[in-house]
Amino acid sequence: MEPRERAAWVQVVVAPAGWAVYVVLLLVRAGDEVLVETGYWDLVAWAIGGAVVVSLLATLAVGGFDGAKPDLRDREIDGRAQQIGNSLLVAGALVAMVLAMVDVDGFWIANTLYLTFVSSGLLASIAQIGFRRGGVPGW
Numbered sequence: 001m002e003p004r005e006r007a008a009w010v011q012v013v014v015a016p017a018g019w020a021v022y023v024v025l026l027l028v029r030a031g032d033e034v035l036v037e038t039g040y041w042d043l044v045a046w047a048i049g050g051a052v053v054v055s056l057l058a059t060l061a062v063g064g065f066d067g068a069k070p071d072l073r074d075r076e077i078d079g080r081a082q083q084i085g086n087s088l089l090v091a092g093a094l095v096a097m098v099l100a101m102v103d104v105d106g107f108w109i110a111n112t113l114y115l116t117f118v119s120s121g122l123l124a125s126i127a128q129i130g131f132r133r134g135g136v137p138g139w
Contacts, residue, residue, distance in 0.1 A: 002132060003063055003064050003065060003066035003068075004064070004070075004074060004077075004078075004128070004132065005128070005129055005133075006059070006062045006063060006064040006131045007059045007062075007064030007065070008081075008125040008126075008128040008129050008132070009062070009065060009125075009129065010055055010058045010059045010062060010125060011055060011121055011122070011125040012122060012125045013058075014051055014054050014058060015051065015054045015055075015118050015122050016118065016122060017051075018047050018048070018050060018054070019047065019114070019115065019118045020042055021047060021050070022044065022047035022114070025043050025047075026038060026040055026043055029043070029102030035107070036105045036107040036108070037105075040110070040111070041063070041110075042106065044110070044114055048114075059073050073136075076136050077128055077131040077132060077136055078128065080127065080131060080136055081124045081125070081127040081128035081131060082115070084123055084127040085113070085120040085121060085123045085124025085125075085127065086094075086120065086122060086124075088115060088116065088119055088120045088123050089117070089120040091116075092112060092113065092115070092116025092117075092119065092120065093113070093116065094115070095112055096109050096112045096113050096116070099112060130135055
């Protein structure tokens with residue numbers, strides 16, 4: 001398995017795990033309170049920061065950094081995978097914008113965006129793994 005694929009596998013595991021930890025901590029913090037009245041910004045910051053640190057350490061541990069310059073195939077795989085992930089990012093941003101237009105509480109907008117970022121990264125990593133294993137389809 002190539003180092004870049006190992007790094008993508010790390011993201012497939014860490015991104016949803018970090019979000020799940022955030023949700024559990026948020027629900028514990030909320031307890032019997034109304035969820036939208038629960039403070040969440042510090043949990044989001046810690047969850048994102050923690051996921052970044054865990055991703056870096058795990059990628060180092062599995063040899064996901066090789067220091068080699070990406071070749072044409074690597075650039076094409078990375079670009080296509082990012083396009084796929086970005087499509088979900090755009091869709092999630094549109095959902096958040098609609099939520100803002102109809103005056104939904106900021107809690108739901110922020111959490112929609114956070115879930116969108118996680119899902120976008122997850123989808124891009126899955127696409128990258130697929131392209132590395134099965135090849136990049138021609139257009």
